[in-house]
Amino acid sequence: MKHRIVVLGAGYAGAYTAGTLARRLSPADTEITVVNAVPDFVQRLRLHQLAAGRQIEAPKLADVFAGTGIRLRVARVTAVDPERRTVTVADADGGGELGYDTLLYALGSRGADHGVPGAAEHAFDVAARPSALRLRERLDGLARQGEGGRVLVVGDGLTGIETATEIAESRPGLSVALIARGELGARLSPGARGHLRRACDRLGVTVLEHTDVEAVEAARVLCADGTALASDATVWTAGFAVGPIAAAGGLQVTENGRIVVGRTMRSVSHPDVYAVGDSAHAIGDNGRPLPMSCASAGYTGRQAIEAIVGRLTGREIANTKLAYGYNHISLGRRDGILQLIDGEGRAKPRYIGGRKAARIKAGILTMSLWANSHPTFGAPRRRHRLAAAPGPAAAKAAGRAQDGRVVAS
Ligand SMILES: Cc1cc2nc3c(=O)[nH]c(=O)nc-3n(C[C@H](O)[C@H](O)[C@H](O)COP(=O)(O)OP(=O)(O)OC[C@H]3O[C@@H](n4cnc5c(N)ncnc54)[C@H](O)[C@@H]3O)c2cc1C
Incomplete structure (x- = not known):
């Protein structure tokens, strides 16, 4: 039976991570399903522009994942059960349950009142x-x-x-x-x-x-x-929090609902679950929680990919960078601020303002749309087979003893 990876959410963290996993793991023994509430990629970074009256592009996820072998399920996730390793979804046909071996949780966040x-x-x-x-x-x-x-x-x-x-x-x-x-x-x-x-x-x-x-x-x-x-x-706009699904499923979460993960983005309570993007409470290289941001979505996604590929194929897991270096704020279309941040998370004296900052921000928005609509770009073409199961090496790589007990987090 193939190893089932289910990715919840196809936003900035989920789309990229799913696409790269599909590129790196062999379809001969892995199947990847992405569940997303809507059929297109939503550029959340531009939603204030959408509200103000601008049109924003929304590429179809079916096109984004074309040729990757990923199965796309357009449905709303309503529950996760990490003990039974199932996800409950609702869609126009009534929905149902999906089983997984590895779950990647990337449902993002919502406004917090x-x-x-x-x-x-x-x-x-x-x-x-x-x-x-x-x-x-x-x-x-x-x-x-x-x-x-x-x-x-x-x-x-x-x-x-x-x-x-x-x-x-x-x-x-x-x-x-x-x-x-x-x-x-x-x-x-x-x-x-x-x-x-x-x-x-x-x-x-x-x-x-x-x-x-x-x-x-x-x-x-x-x-x-x-x-x-x-x-x-x-x-x-006074803050963001993660929806109740993770906490209701029994995953260990913070006060604002983020899933507590270790250095490899693996849930500290359920080792078959990884969390990335806004949904993850991940500690950066400076010892502070990574903020909810597009950059954190990329960094946590890259680390989760290394960990999942490493554990499933028996390879060593590289620690990738987990950093947060600047805030980029648009002030309308022609003005902006790029504020550099130091290792302690404080603003450095230096900032870039005005049209130059607006141009850089526009470039970042264009680049992040492109990167998310081409999620396999740059990922190595070589696809890895899974480590042989159920031998001790594969079990160790997957973080379980041969009898299925968890041996590492
Ligand atoms: C207006 C605005 C401007 C922003 N500007 C910036 C910025 O300039 N720079 C920056 O770094 N960050 C910015 N952010 C924050 C940034 O958008 C988030 O940090 C980023 O989107 C997190 O990525 P994610 O993949 O975790 O979540 P998302 O991109 O939100 O993706 C989550 C995905 O999960 C899906 N989903 C959610 N719930 C369900 C469900 N129950 N069932 C199925 N699917 C579901 C959603 O449809 C979505 O596709 C901004 C946010 C907002 C709202």
């Missing part, structure tokens, strides 16, 4: 395509009503900054405010913070600092200091 009353019901977000499209529809509606619609973006993390500036630039008829809990862009260097402030001024984004939102209502937000701010569209 942190339990703030009304946020889930009344606020929009840009964490997923359907919600970004709902926001776009709302902004279109406000534009039809004429000048002066008020948009409040809650959260001055990277997504909040990109969303507020993108909407302000694309829809100059709206009044856009950005709400920051502390000082605007507190994690940036002083120079980059100044650049951000000037960009907000130029685009007409009102910045409300030291403002804690305590509740969201249909037409206003309520702040901790008692202020009520009128809003026609509140956009919640």
Whole structure:
């Protein structure tokens, strides 16, 4: 029987990892199935642009995986059972169960409302395509009503900054405010913070600092200091968390639902499960958790590939790089900030701002789309056969004793 690898999610982490595994493992003894909720690759990095009214490309996953031998199942994952090694999926035909020998969990993350009353019901977000499209529809509606619609973006993390500036630039008829809990862009260097402030001024984004939102209502937000701010569209960007599927399946997760993995992206509680991208709580080479980001999706994916190929084929597992070097923030289409980060995760004094940073960011977006639509590019063409089963070498490589007990994590 072939070794069944099931990859959950075909976003930045899952598509690349699945494609590369297909290139490196022989189809004679491995079968790879990818399960994704939608039939196309969603460029999550551009969802704020989609919400603001731009068209973004969405390559069909069937084309992305053409010729790789990967089976694509367009379905929603509803549960994982790592004890029985099954995944439950729902689709138009009713769904069913998929069995696996190795599971790669790459379902990404979603917006986190942190339990703030009304946020889930009344606020929009840009964490997923359907919600970004709902926001776009709302902004279109406000534009039809004429000048002066008020948009409040809650959260001055990277997504909040990109969303507020993108909407302000694309829809100059709206009044856009950005709400920051502390000082605007507190994690940036002083120079980059100044650049951000000037960009907000130029685009007409009102910045409300030291403002804690305590509740969201249909037409206003309520702040901790008692202020009520009128809003026609509140956009919640105050954090991301992983959905409940991993925790419900009994995998060890962090407070925000990320799967706790070891150096090789293997779940610390279930050695047949690997997690990559936003879903993984992985520690970087600097000893700090890797942030949810496109770069982390790539680094964790590469490490998981090495580990899965190594364990299944009995080869030594290389430690690949797990780093986070910079933040790249777009400020509309013509401006941006590239902030370098030091080994401790702090902003270095140096940053690049303006058109040059915007061009670099545009290049990164184009490159990451290309890389994800060509997931086998650059992967070695040589396909490895699995180590002979059920001998001790293969069992050791797979992390199990011959009787199936776990021997390594
Ligand atoms: C607006 C926005 C801008 C961003 N900008 C940047 C940036 O500039 N730089 C940066 O580094 N990061 C940025 N990020 C973060 C970045 O998008 C994520 O870190 C990255 O997408 C993580 O990759 P992933 O593969 O883990 O998750 P995703 O890319 O989200 O992929 C998850 C996949 O799983 C699928 N899925 C989810 N749930 C289910 C289910 N139940 N069943 C089946 N399929 C499911 C989804 O359809 C998706 O295909 C941004 C995020 C947002 C929202």
